[in-house]
Amino acid sequence: MTLAIETAVRGVAEVLRDRVAPTLDDGYAIEAVRLSAMMLTMMANAADDAVVLRVAENGQLRALFGEAAGIVDDATLSARLEEAARSSDPGLRISELDRETDRLRRLLVALQIQLEAQADEQATILGQRIWRMLRDIEASRAPRR
């Protein structure tokens, strides 16, 4: 049986919580160990699907940009959206995916500003879709204890 990252990290958290914390008598140290154990548990729970979540979000954003390019009035922004829609993730390291997510999210903010300024029916509907998408992304990325 392979000792997966999340299993190992969860084990460390349990040792801190169940074996180390009870031996301490300094209040500040006890709290630091308790929080460290909770933090490690959250990290363990986030390890397995970290790449899947990031690839999925980037894919959602690119698909949205492809649609939005034909809706926005601003030609320069439209071109940026088309370019982003054709782009792909530079790699599968979490750091690489996070940099790409940040790049795409910055473009999403620019798109939202444009849609709010346009305020026609298509722009309003797309703007509302973006807010729902943000809600769904937040739910999928929420830390799990």
Add this chain to the structure above:
Amino acid sequence: MSDMEDRIAAYLAHRMPDARGIAVDDLSRIAGGSSQETFRFRAVWDEGDGPAERRLILRRAPPAGLVVAERDVEFSVYRALADSGVPVPRVYFMEMDDAWLERPFFIMAMAPGKPGHFWTSTDPFEGQAHEVGQRFWRHLGTLAAQDHAALGLTDLRNGTLGDGFWSAELRHWEALLDEHEAMTEPAVRGAIRWLRANPPSSPARPAIVHGDYRVGNFLFTPDGAISAVLDWEMCHVGDPLEDVAWAIDPMWTIESQFPLEDGLAAWETESGIAVDRVALDWWRLFACVKACAIWTTAAASFAAGRSRDMALAMTGVRGQSFHRTHLLALMADKGAMG
């Protein structure tokens, strides 16, 4: 801790030339208060009329913390509010010279009581929820009734502004996001645009805003009294509804212990200000943005290695997610999602 005890004793001897044989012991760091390092200790000495003993608190600026705050804000506010009716600890010494304890610090009295164990108990105020709740809101109302200029607090952030507090505060927290945000958060940026496009009415009058008025930042005693309101390092001048909205944020609201409407009524009585419900709604969304900015600075401090306070790491992850989720719910209520 013994070296630090010796250094504190030397400092007290420097500040109290008439005291003889000053000794410091029982020094321990208190968990929480992530924006300042907090220590409790006992000091004993001889005075002209006999021995003296005090339980004291030392608050020291951390290498890095939740927010960038003026280091003497908290001390100045404690001193100014000493006779205001808002319970605050008596402060003794403020020291900006790094030579004593590497960083600025101040020393104040240790107030009796304890914070409620809000996240781990269904009865955080140990049977005194009604009394604590009443006083929680009354003290906030008393604070809103203070004249910051008459108390000599015009040096606080926004202290000389007559109006435009919402705009100044929004800019303040947005600037912190601009500086520290590692991953762009379109939801938070969208909320900021909404807040700017839908400004609240001006407050009835400028008020001293605590900045972090909530459960966990006050001490209560067994009779249900609040002995001290603490953690004033984000204090500024602004719209008093900012504190009201912060106090009822779902992460720490005491609504399940004390009804909100009763609390708002107590606040109105003490402050002499009627709650503008539309403006309060604006400040509730603002509270989410502010919380996200605070948690962002916490995460940035930990990520950069400037702090190893685990509370910063936890709030940097869980706090941000909690408040973005709440922010998104508020935006849905405003019709943003159709």
